[in-house]
Amino acid sequence: MSSGFSQRGGRGGDFGDEAGFRSSRGQRGRGGRASGVSHRGGRYGDLDDEESGIGSPRGRRGRGGRTTDLSGRGRRGSDLDDEEDDSGEEVGFRSPRGRRGRGGRASGLSSRGGRGSDLDDEEDDSGEEVGFGSPRGIRGRGGRMSTLSRRGGTESDLDDDDDDDDDDAIEFGASGGRHNRGGRAEKMGSLGSRRGGKVRDVDFGDRRSKGRKMSDFGSSEDDSESGEVDEDDGPSGFEDGLSGDDSGQEDFVNSAAKKSVSSESVEQETVLGTRDNGGADSYLSQRRFDECSLSPATLKGVKAAGYERMTAVQEATLPIILKGKDVLAKARTGTGKTVAFLLPAIEVVSKLPPHDHDKKRPPISVIVVCPTRELADQAAAEANKLLKFHPSIGVQLVIGGTRMALEQKRMHTNPCQILVATPGRLKDHMENTPGFATRLMGVKFLILDEADRLLDMGFRTDIERIVAALPKQRQTLLFSATVPDEVRQVCHVAMKRDLEFVNTVQEGSEETHSQVKQMHLVAPLDKQFSILYGLLTDHISENVDYKVI
Numbered sequence: 001m002s003s004g005f006s007q008r009g010g011r012g013g014d015f016g017d018e019a020g021f022r023s024s025r026g027q028r029g030r031g032g033r034a035s036g037v038s039h040r041g042g043r044y045g046d047l048d049d050e051e052s053g054i055g056s057p058r059g060r061r062g063r064g065g066r067t068t069d070l071s072g073r074g075r076r077g078s079d080l081d082d083e084e085d086d087s088g089e090e091v092g093f094r095s096p097r098g099r100r101g102r103g104g105r106a107s108g109l110s111s112r113g114g115r116g117s118d119l120d121d122e123e124d125d126s127g128e129e130v131g132f133g134s135p136r137g138i139r140g141r142g143g144r145m146s147t148l149s150r151r152g153g154t155e156s157d158l159d160d161d162d163d164d165d166d167d168d169a170i171e172f173g174a175s176g177g178r179h180n181r182g183g184r185a186e187k188m189g190s191l192g193s194r195r196g197g198k199v200r201d202v203d204f205g206d207r208r209s210k211g212r213k214m215s216d217f218g219s220s221e222d223d224s225e226s227g228e229v230d231e232d233d234g235p236s237g238f239e240d241g242l243s244g245d246d247s248g249q250e251d252f253v254n255s256a257a258k259k260s261v262s263s264e265s266v267e268q269e270t271v272l273g274t275r276d277n278g279g280a281d282s283y284l285s286q287r288r289f290d291e292c293s294l295s296p297a298t299l300k301g302v303k304a305a306g307y308e309r310m311t312a313v314q315e316a317t318l319p320i321i322l323k324g325k326d327v328l329a330k331a332r333t334g335t336g337k338t339v340a341f342l343l344p345a346i347e348v349v350s351k352l353p354p355h356d357h358d359k360k361r362p363p364i365s366v367i368v369v370c371p372t373r374e375l376a377d378q379a380a381a382e383a384n385k386l387l388k389f390h391p392s393i394g395v396q397l398v399i400g401g402t403r404m405a406l407e408q409k410r411m412h413t414n415p416c417q418i419l420v421a422t423p424g425r426l427k428d429h430m431e432n433t434p435g436f437a438t439r440l441m442g443v444k445f446l447i448l449d450e451a452d453r454l455l456d457m458g459f460r461t462d463i464e465r466i467v468a469a470l471p472k473q474r475q476t477l478l479f480s481a482t483v484p485d486e487v488r489q490v491c492h493v494a495m496k497r498d499l500e501f502v503n504t505v506q507e508g509s510e511e512t513h514s515q516v517k518q519m520h521l522v523a524p525l526d527k528q529f530s531i532l533y534g535l536l537t538d539h540i541s542e543n544v545d546y547k548v549i
């Protein structure tokens with residue numbers, strides 16, 4: 001699981017005195033184990049932080065902890081003097097678990113692309129006291145406390161016995177949905193099939209309901225012609241289901257989803273605190289992997305990886321992919337896409353005739369193209385995990401930023417059937433690595449992960465070149481969080497006419513999966529950065545697989 005704090009566009013001060021920020025774990029949460037805070041388009045100014053009592057969400061009284069290197073540019077961006085403050089001012093930051101934290105440990109945050117802020121944590125004598133309350137309503141020492149609504153409410157009530165002046169208030173709320181007082185819940189349920197249209201629509205039932213079968217698969221109707229098509233001869237189901245703008249498409253594909261959503265409302269669990277595991281597996285469907293036609297070795301790998309039940313995306317796409325169909329899956333990040341496309345890919349490779357060892361190198365059978373190195377790295381790691389009981393299948397990673405010669409050597413000495421790559425580097429190998437283009441003639445499976453992002457990042461030409469260099473007789477999967485025109489155009493170029501569109505994103509739903517915990521905070525502008533800093537620091541120190549956006 002990964003997480004990220006998203007602050008798009010660097011909107012920090014829209015709330016006047018009460019400037020709020022909201023975090024959403026994994027919102028378009030790429031970048032994997034990033035060790036940095038990336039501020040897209042946002043700039044932080046220099047912040048003078050009066051006594052910054054940024055405590056741990058766990059509430060350790062982390063006074064005098066490690067200080068910080070807060071800069072991607074190698075400079076010290078933050079000086080936190082965590083001294084005892086006897087001025088009377090106390091900025092408190094309450095733990096989600098109700099314990100008070102002050103001071104707080106800090107560690108190295110890098111600020112990629114953004115400007116590091118200077119945090120001067122000086123004593124302040126203003127007498128201001130700001131408390132950061134617990135969601136459980138336990139009063140923070142010396143500070144205001146927050147009573148946080150547990151049900152999907154993002155607005156926190158700050159009960160301040162002493163002071164009604166909201167200017168100083170720091171609120172901390174949480175929600176599976178933004179500003180979601182009513183507790184909107186993500187739901188999933190039966191997967192309907194648009195017959196003839198090849199547009200599948202995940203009907204979002206109650207994800208949190210227990211013991212109920214949630215997904216039902218409609219049969220895949222597939223009698224249209226196959227084979228790669230020209231750009232002007234697009235996939236038929238695709239045209240049926242996806243013409244027009246994105247919102248229109250969603251209306252089309254989600255009508256069933258809308259119906260079921262309106263009929264049920266689901267109690268939102270507390271999402272404060274990243275380790276409050278209350279609904280940890282709520283994103284899983286009831287369908288188990290062993291109900292799928294996976295080989296015993298693959299199933300053993302799945303089990304060894306700790307997966308038993310499928311996520312919604314896996315449940316919706318796996319059976320179709322295993323039938324050999326091209327699939328365009330609209331799915332959000334962090335929903336289990338990687339496993340969804342790797343398992344069928346592994347199955348395809350495992351069924352291929354054994355490699356003739358007289359030949360120099362086995363052909364590459366699967367190509368996974370990811371937009372970033374981190375994502376590629378994650379996908380390769382996941383593949384290795386799942387391949388535990390397929391010792392003859394190898395995975396290689398080719399990504400920018402590493403020495404090509406090294407990759408060439410590795411590919412030469414370690415034959416691989418599954419290649420995970422970023423587009424630029426893959427193209428480089430196609431053009432410059434002897435024998436590589438020939439090995440690509442064996443490709444049976446092409447996966448374009450996060451296609452919208454690949455295109456956003458300007459990889460369209462590279463993708464088209466890659467597609468053109470691969471055999472036409474292959475299966476192609478395209479996963480994307482959104483399906484704008486450009487993605488559709490790539491589908492036309494790269495996929496078969498009878499592709500199936502599987503939409504696992506509920507119309508109007510948040511971009512982020514409900515399983516991805518979210519919280520928001522309303523704080524005075526001058527405290528925002530220090531609070532964010534404390535949150536991130538704590539999060540990073542406690543979550544090995546953190547992801548920061």
Ligand SMILES: Nc1ncnc2c1ncn2[C@@H]1O[C@H](COP(=O)(O)OP(=O)(O)OP(=O)(O)O)[C@@H](O)[C@H]1O
Pocket residue numbers: 001002029030284306307308309310311314332333334335336337338339340375378
């Ligand atoms: N069926 C499952 N059961 C339990 N955990 C799962 C399952 N499928 C995937 N996971 C875990 O969920 C997390 C997210 O999965 P994954 O990385 O595949 O999502 P993703 O949609 O590909 O995300 P990203 O866009 O960040 O790559 C991973 O830690 C993965 O190990």
